[in-house]
Amino acid sequence: MINNAIRYANERKQFKTAIANFGAIKHKLAEMAIKVYVSETASYRAGQNIDDLIEDLKANGMEDGAAKLKALEQFAIECAIMKVHGSETLDYVVDEGVQVYGGMGYSADAPMDRAYRDARINRIFEGTNEINRMLIVDMLLKRAMKGELDLMTPAMAVAKEIMSIPDFSSDEEEGVFVPEKKVLRNLKKAALMVAGAAVQKFMMTLSDEQEILMNVADMAIEIYAAESVLLRVEKLIGNKGEEAVALQKQIALVYLHEAVEKVASAGRAAVTSFAEGDELRGMLMGLKRFTKIDPMNCKDARRQIADAMIAENKYIF
């Protein structure tokens, strides 16, 4: 559908120029590609993790069927994340695809109309996206309660960090995406802070607070997706050199910026719904601290991504 949108944008002329030359259209084409690239990346990551675990379990003597079930169970949270992210990416792409086609997008004579209708079911079946969002948080908390996942220690460390003076020391790490990895670590702290406070506040009745569960799930989804694309592009840079994957790097950076906004917004929606006074002020300050990122010119980055695809008349990533 991205290919269709690019081809149409290159063909369709308005105001004596191809609509692909308009910034508003470039923004759409770039965002479609960014979301697809990131969703594909996170799916590859989860898929490879599952395959690797199956092989590991089998190498340790587990029978094939049992190994597959165990590996899928182990990565059920990632699968729920991908179900939501993938289906919402698809809907985004076909919706913006219709928009690129303008009035023709509404017509059954062009391909977008059918894609738009076909895509819509994906947020409903295989577990609606509401149910999958709740499952993401539910499975995380159940694992923590069973002692399989230590959420308490990092959550308490974050609570302590909020009370302390911010760390302004410069990064001593070396390598690719050093500041971005710090941003990711902070996003995880933001999610832990919000989820930890919600668990403390509601305890056994947290399941009745579905709006908060949705907020926390959105934070987890964005963090997983952003981390996945940074890891993929880091690997690509290692294999091919930075120049060869300059556009993929832009994709990762733009996505990270968008993820920061989404995590901050979901976090704010959650904490303002259950905290007040000094507690709320403290958490809002913590959120601000943990969702800081150096600004970048995302518009220019999107233009570069779109221009490269427009020149090739197709999705190139």
Ligand SMILES: Cc1cc2nc3c(=O)[nH]c(=O)nc-3n(C[C@H](O)[C@H](O)[C@H](O)COP(=O)(O)OP(=O)(O)OC[C@H]3O[C@@H](n4cnc5c(N)ncnc54)[C@H](O)[C@@H]3O)c2cc1C
């Ligand atoms: C084209 C198509 C193909 C399908 N194929 C299959 C198939 O092969 N196999 C199969 O088993 N099923 C299949 N289904 C069924 C599909 O899985 C269900 O439609 C889906 O699970 C949603 O259930 P529902 O339609 O009863 O909606 P409902 O459960 O009534 O949901 C309606 C809305 O309420 C929300 N909701 C429901 N419960 C809660 C809750 N506890 N908390 C918060 N929100 C809630 C939902 O998220 C949704 O937004 C198919 C459906 C379609 C349309």
